Amino acid sequence: MMDHNTEVQPHVHPLPYEHAQMIHEVSAIKRKQVKNACTNCQKACKKCADERPCPRCVKYNLADSCVNSVRKERKKGIKRGPYKRRVRSQGDEGATDEGNSTQGSSAPVAANVAYGNISPFPAYPAHLNQYQSAYDYQAMGGQKHMAGMPAPQYYQTFPYPQQAMMPPTGANDPTGDQQGNESAKPKTKKAKKAKAKQPITPGPSSSNSTSASPDKGEESNMTKLAQLVTAALDNENTMNNSKSE
DNA sequence: CTTATCGGACTGTCAAGTAT
């Protein structure tokens, strides 16, 4: 997942091709990711789909537990130091930087086109960008993003409204993992491994039919619990951040 | 042989920094 513990790997991976003209092929080759994998696929590190009982869950009779995974809020206020400007000389700009798109190092639009998705917008319920709710972007001072959008909302903090949210009033995290200035980078995959002591491939909770997996019914409960805890921690993190800022 | 697990390469998004 995100094992950027030591250092960051080259953002733009080395092209296996020697010619810049093959760039289009490259984007065609690029792997396409769904915006939000379901929790089952996420845990299994397997390919998901945009439809909601995703194919994999359907295959394993998990359609009922096929829900979008929670996405953490991106941390803010990180200092970055001076940028090393990439020389865009007038000589041959455009040829200088590969694949250059408008935003970021990857070319989402180009990729979409390459994938047969002619529209500049991904075939995805745009109103739920990557995060589907409860992130008051406007309040955060944001302003960009497509003008046609209903109301850009990001960062679904708590995907399961049916769960009561843990109050951020202290009482949490005996590990003391993250506090104020957290420096614990690798707390993602590691954490996942840590709690992944139960079978990951969620078997059909209760009435197993296929040879899917040896699950124990309480899987969904465990999942929910885990989600809850994670959400709580994240929430607290966020509060700390905004506080210390 | 089939299925599950998981390390890590890769993708995508967005905030910080810089140019205009």
Add this chain to the structure above:
DNA sequence: TACTTGACAGTCCGATAAGA
């Protein structure tokens, strides 16, 4: 304000372990 850069946080490929 618009654009660029860099890094966080996510997906999922592919190697390999485990099980039938």
